Amino acid sequence: MKSRRALSTVVGAVFAIIALTSTVTYVSYSMGILDNYNQSVLTKNQQLTDVNKEKFQISSVTVPNSKLNITVVNTGSVPINFTKIWVQNTTTSDWIRSYVPTHNFVAPGGVLTNIGQNSGVSINQANSYNVKLVTSRGNTQAFNVNSANVAPLNIQLLSIPATVPSGFQTKLVMIVINNGSYTLVNVTPQTPIEANNPTATCSLVQNQASPPKYNTLPPGSTAVFQWDVMIRGTVTGQTCTWIAQLQNGYNGNTATATVSVTNIAFTSTTLAQNSGILTLNYTTFHWSEGGGWKTGWAPTGGNGVAFYVNMTNNNQTLGTNFYLSKNSLLYTSSTSGGANSQPYYIMNNVTGVLGVTRYSCNGPPSDDYCISIAPGGTATLSFYATTAGSATQTASSKLPGAGTTLALNLIIFGKYAPCQNCAGSMYGQHLPYTGIITQ
């Protein structure tokens, strides 16, 4: 047999190799392209994931030296680089600035402070600003500075309790809810003002709110401020109305609250039921046997004696003082019983060396109702005379000798009246006082 070269096979093989090579090359190239594309998708996905992971909160904003001082907490899981700050003055038109912060990097969980301190933007406290922080990943967060005037806020003013006796205090509570979409900063209330034509007399115990301000108020958050208010009136139902608003607030965005008086009645028929209207400050009790005022419960005994103590009028009825009758006295009684009680009548004044001024004054009525105590006021009452209105103390009023235990009692007579000579509610009260033992 003749051997023949299989040329066709060779030719076919050549073409097959070419076809296979081309196919493999094309597939490899496609795979490479797809791999690059896949890498791009993965990279993009990672970037988007990082954008979503990037989270921060503005924890405080202050304006020292007319410069913004922003503190930011990185609450996300990726580092944050702040690339720009936009500041827009919303009080005026077309005023907007941007700058690159010098303090701009914060690690996850870290706190970045003093953002804005090196900017060229001066903050005028009278204006409102919209501030926006921009990160390198494109996330932004905006907040308003002094911006309560941008839109009306939900403001409520409550008096708690709304009805109080005259001379008592109530609280004005101002509730501010940020119903906007921006974080407000420097939320400060104005001192509440009283509306026109009040029928009661009201006054703020302190002008500054407690707390004075909120540095930041995120959307949906509530700020609560409060003031103490004293109200005085003569008739139940008298009122005064308070108006509160925020400093640099939205025009007309105010809230009102009304406080009413409900008076405790002190009529002649009910006085006896109202004990404790007059109270003593026991720590002010002093006695003197001529050697100066002394405290404690151990006088020497056997000498003339004077006493003084501070008394408070707790009746808060406006315009009605308590006038002390000349019959008001302090008397002693021995704990061993017997008829050895001694009176010591009220004086205008007694010194520590027993220099005395009798209970006296111009009338009418002359020498009576001389000392008066205003509502809520306190007076020092001195007792010395053996008889009402006199300046002397008899020998019988000397303290007994050593070893005697005495109980001291105070009987106050007087009247609640608008003036010394006015008719009023007669009032008497017995106050168990204190005890002494002569040494």
Place this chain on the structure above:
Amino acid sequence: MRRIGSSRRGLSTIVTAGIMLSAVAVLGSAVVTWSSGNLKTFETALSNTAASNTNKITESMVIENIAFCSNCGSVNSKNVTNVTLTNTGTVSVQITQIQMNSTVITYYYSKNTSPYSSTSCPPPSGVSACLPVTISPKQSYTVSTALKSPAKWGSQKPDTITVTTARGSTFTTQAAPP
């Protein structure tokens, strides 16, 4: 002496083989050439498509800030909006179009040093060359767009701003004028 069964050259076979070889070579070459051309075409198309899509994916931009300018151009004209764009991606982005509430912006105010101040707003420059613009990675660019007078942006209601790039990506945000 006569040779019996003398050998003869198989010319026809050779000729046939030659013809077949030629035909196969020609046809094979044609097929290979055709296939190679097609593959090149496919490769190029695939490469272009992949590159385009890759760049489109890589393209990342944010509308960083929208500032409504009440008095740019004329007092209380309320038709100028300063749109600040920042390229946060790794490839350059060419901005080809900005729309406000689906209205294509064709008027711009050129960006000078203080385009936001009412006193320094440049006068209307008509159709400007503000767009298209190419923004390099990590760079920002502010475009002062203007609605054709007497159109104004509406106060206290959201306006939708859409930015389109040359690669066909769109970025949208909303902002409320004062």
